[in-house]
Amino acid sequence: MQAVLLYLLVRNTSIKNYPFFFAYTGFSIFTGIGRFALRNTSHPYLYFYWASDAVLVLLAIAILHEVFKTVFGNLRHKLWFRMIFPIVVTGTLALTIVHAESLFTGKLSLFAVILASELAMRFLQVALFVLLISLVALFGLRWRQQAFGISAGFGIHASVCLLASTKLYEVGANFEGWWGVATLAAYTVAVVIWLCYFTGAPEPVKLRTEMPPLSINDLAMYRDAMQKVQKVRHI
Numbered sequence: 001m002q003a004v005l006l007y008l009l010v011r012n013t014s015i016k017n018y019p020f021f022f023a024y025t026g027f028s029i030f031t032g033i034g035r036f037a038l039r040n041t042s043h044p045y046l047y048f049y050w051a052s053d054a055v056l057v058l059l060a061i062a063i064l065h066e067v068f069k070t071v072f073g074n075l076r077h078k079l080w081f082r083m084i085f086p087i088v089v090t091g092t093l094a095l096t097i098v099h100a101e102s103l104f105t106g107k108l109s110l111f112a113v114i115l116a117s118e119l120a121m122r123f124l125q126v127a128l129f130v131l132l133i134s135l136v137a138l139f140g141l142r143w144r145q146q147a148f149g150i151s152a153g154f155g156i157h158a159s160v161c162l163l164a165s166t167k168l169y170e171v172g173a174n175f176e177g178w179w180g181v182a183t184l185a186a187y188t189v190a191v192v193i194w195l196c197y198f199t200g201a202p203e204p205v206k207l208r209t210e211m212p213p214l215s216i217n218d219l220a221m222y223r224d225a226m227q228k229v230q231k232v233r234h235i
Contacts, residue, residue, distance in 0.1 A: 001191045002029050008198040014146060017070070020062040021150055027055060057117045061089060063150065064124055070147045071132065088127075092120045119165075122158040129155025149197025153190035160186035 006025050009015050015022040031052040038045040068085050129151045164182040167175055 001188075001195065002032075005191060005194050005198060008195065012198060012200070014198055018063070018066050018146070018150065020059055020066050024056065024059040024063055027052075027059060031056065053118065057121050060121050060125070060154065063154070064089075064121075064128055067128065067132075067147045067151050089120075089124065092123055119162075122162050125151070125154040125158035126162065129158075146197050149193055153193040156193070157183075157186045157190040 002025055006022070006029065009018070009022045009025065034048055034052065035045065038048055065085055132148055132151050161183050164175075164179045164186075167179070
């Protein structure tokens with residue numbers, strides 16, 4: 001499915017608008033093949049898993065920035081706008097690393113940093129998805145825009161992963177099998193969403209900055225005002 005998605009990104013020239021999402025999709029295919037090839041090994045699989053997971057976390061954060069810039073492109077020249085995303089990412093990552101350090105009995109390791117970064121990225125994906133949902137109603141944006149498809153896929157997958165991980169932490173090893181099924185099913189849904197959004201031609205994201213159309217009552221009010229002005233001029 002991700003190979004088909006990679007083909008659609010190239011065919012629709014969406015790679016120009018979302019190069020990091022293209023890189024994420026290609027690297028996900030490489031990661032899946034590599035993990036499958038090393039599944040019967042011990043240390044090689046462990047190192048490959050966490051190294052590839054760290055790269056996927058970085059690519060996912062870059063994708064969030066792509067979506068953020070695409071949706072709010074008309075504000076990119078504002079200094080305060082350019083500072084919002086790095087501040088939010090840095091703050092969320094720092095808070096999550098501190099929490100992860102307490103989970104690992106105060107021993108901050110590379111494993112804890114990667115795990116905390118992944119957790120922080122999940123929170124950011126959910127937050128951005130909720131933000132874009134609110135923008136649909138506020139600015140009249142359309143759901144067919146590819147930026148929303150990317151964010152919806154990540155947002156749904158991240159929400160399920162956070163809920164499943166919380167349940168796994170509460171229940172323990174007895175929930176491990178269901179945790180794997182839930183996260184895999186959620187990621188499959190995310191890929192299906194991306195396939196649906198990238199089957200057609202890319203549609204630019206435009207915030208509604210113009211005034212809303214006049215209602216019938218507004219037109220009647222302006223007509224009456226113009227008639228009064230014309231009567232005054234005749235007098």
